[in-house]
Amino acid sequence: MSAPGRIGLIARNTFLEAVRQKFFNVLVVLSIAMIASANFFRQFDFGSSELKFIADFGMGAIFLFGSILSVVVTAQLFFSEIENRTALTMLAKPVYRWEFIVGKFLGVFIVLFAFVTLMLALLAAVLYWRESGLMNIHPEDFEDGRLVNYLGIVELAFSELLKFGVLAAITMLIASFSNTNLYTVVLSFFVMVICQLQYIARDNWSDLDNPLLRGLVWFLSLLFPNFQMFNVGEQLIFPTHDATLSTGGYLGIIAYGSIYICMLLGLSAYSFRNREI
């Protein structure tokens, strides 16, 4: 069997193992419930329009549960192979360690793809239903057509998927040298928080007076990926004259995510290469 075949087989098994887990199913059910209930929470909205509120709420749910899924499922599936000794059996066969890492990642990536697609499809359905209702009540506000850009939701699916992909790859890197599942999960969440706030370091390092501190903040800003770059849901779903993401900007985000995934997987394979199992 060729390398792609072996990777495909590992990915397929990883995917099947993931969807059989209760954890995955509970998260999916929770996410569905949350997105579907966004419509009821709109009573709490004061600041933004109703459709924007539903979209914000839905994207918040996707980010929260998607992040948990990326970290926990990656760590769990990786360590289950080691704890159950199936990794030993697998690696005793002509399977390279990098193939194991890539196969595991691809399996998780397919899980994330299924999750993101399902959730965004549900969000699109909720938005479509509510928008149709509003169009009947306030037709004058929809003279130029629908406000929601449903094609933008498809674009959003890719950027969200890449964000979760980067997070899963970070978890894979940590798992490749860590000894326990818990340590991997906790550390991955810490790194996720750092990546969410990376932009502060990136935007402000040059304002610091102390050259030593400036250099340190600059170094740290380059060490972690910027997760806020993927935060483009509002611009993709509700593009306006002032706030529309250009094709170049969107492709840049996709390329940025892809580069990080490849790099992190490479480092994971390197770290896992000499690891004792």
Added chain:
Amino acid sequence: MPLDRDSWFFRTGRKAVINFTALFLVGLAASPLQKRSWGEVRTFQPELNLQDVESALGQGIVIGLLGGFRTLLADFVYLRANYYWEKYDRPNTEALLGLTSSIDPRPMYFWLNGARMIAYDIPVWRIREKGAWEDVPEFYRKEIYREQVDRAMKMLDRAEKFHPDDMRLPLEKARIYYDKVNDYEKAAENYKRAIDLPNAPYYAHRIYANALDKAGHPREAYNFLKNRWFTMDHTNRGAMPEVVLERIRELEARLDTPFIERLPPQPGETEEQFNLSPFGESTISRQGEVNFNIAPATPDPAPAHDHDHDHGHDHNHDH
């Protein structure tokens, strides 16, 4: 002592150095890409000011913020601010209003209503704390209003960083200056800024002239209204041309403007009102009511000071 290449320390150290170096290099390589895309993306995103939300850390705020529930969280904090507002609890109301707009600075609703609570309602609470309205010395009342207006202005200044082209912010500032501290100079300055921005309401033009007049610049007010008369849409009821014309005539009379320089008689005005001789007596004799062909206007949502009122009461704002 020779370095043991098989030791855990060496292996882990080497691995860490390689990993960090690789991540740093990829960060450096992806920097132009990040600069290009992030430069675009960040213009859409309200900056999360951690200093402002620092006081609320540990209350689940950060988890909510990082979890992407910014909108919902801001709404709940705003609800909480309203709870304290009902209890006349000044410190908590102000703190939570500030927190709301820090969590989600995008909605104008939070900024405007927050500033109104601070400038219109809280001074009344503070005065009531000292006793009945008439028992509190006027200078003290004015000082309280001045303090609260300054706080509201700080909030609106912050709002303008996020919404630099929204005329509602200078308009709100102008209204507060005009109504609450009678600072007509600053009111006029902000009305001017508002009317220079797109979608300014018609009444802002009229009250800009009022503010100029009250600030001691009646000549500028007159010139502005006269120019406005020629450029405004007379068929639009919201523009209230009859009110503009009335103000122009009032100012002409007060400024003793020579008849030759005055706005020519307009449809509906009686010819006898005007002595067109440049050397004639410069007093308008109002012979009969001004009667316009334009139907009485349904005014656009003009503030109360279109006709000066006293505002010693709580301001109505949305809750």
